[in-house]
Amino acid sequence: MRAERISAGSGALRVHLAPNGLDHPRIGFAIPKSVGGAVVRNTVRRRLRAALQPRRPELDGFDVVVRVRAEAAGQAFAELDADLGRCLERALPAARARARRAAADADGAEGRRLADNGTITSSGPRRTPAPSPV
Numbered sequence: 001m002r003a004e005r006i007s008a009g010s011g012a013l014r015v016h017l018a019p020n021g022l023d024h025p026r027i028g029f030a031i032p033k034s035v036g037g038a039v040v041r042n043t044v045r046r047r048l049r050a051a052l053q054p055r056r057p058e059l060d061g062f063d064v065v066v067r068v069r070a071e072a073a074g075q076a077f078a079e080l081d082a083d084l085g086r087c088l089e090r091a092l093p094a095a096r097a098r099a100r101r102a103a104a105d106a107d108g109a110e111g112r113r114l115a116d117n118g119t120i121t122s123s124g125p126r127r128t129p130a131p132s133p134v
Contacts, residue, residue, distance in 0.1 A: 006098060008090035011083035012072035013048075016065040017095040019102070025059035027052060030067040040073050044080070051081040055088060062095060 005018040020026055029048060031041045048066055052059075066087075072080060 004098065004102070006091050006095040008087045008094075010086035010090070011079070012069045012075060013080070013083045013087055014067040014069075015084070015087035015091050016067070017059075017091050018063045019061060019095070019099045020063045021061070023060055025056060025062050025064055027059070027064045028066070030065060031072075032068070032070075034070045035068055036070075036073045044068055044072050047077050047080050048084065051077070051084045055084075058088075058092065061099070 005016050007014055007016040009015070027049075029045050031044055033041070035041050035044060048068070052064075052066075066084070075083075
């Protein structure tokens with residue numbers, strides 16, 4: 001899953017996105033103690049949750065982890081919201097493109113199989129060679 005992850009950072013935040021194969025997002029926060037005590041960390045978490053709420057529909061199908069740095073404790077909601085918006089506008093297009101490529105690769109692999117000798121053969125319709133002129 002780590003190889004499929006896309007990340008982008010802005011200000012005090014870094015957002016990691018990875019496809020989850022579900023029709024809804026799974027969202028988590030990584031807020032270290034360097035941000036502050038429990039009250040401060042929970043305040044930052046609530047602000048980030050509120051900033052993510054209107055963006056949830058565009059995150060469907062992704063696991064989202066928001067990593068927070070210590071500077072986030074001193075930021076107002078508007079600054080956190082702006083940083084989060086910049087992170088998502090950088091990471092989402094790349095994550096969607098990677099998910100589309102992975103789906104296309106998986107669809108293309110369905111028609112192929114591995115032969116006994118290790119070569120890949122197609123299980124699709126076979127073309128017969130044209131008869132040679134005599």
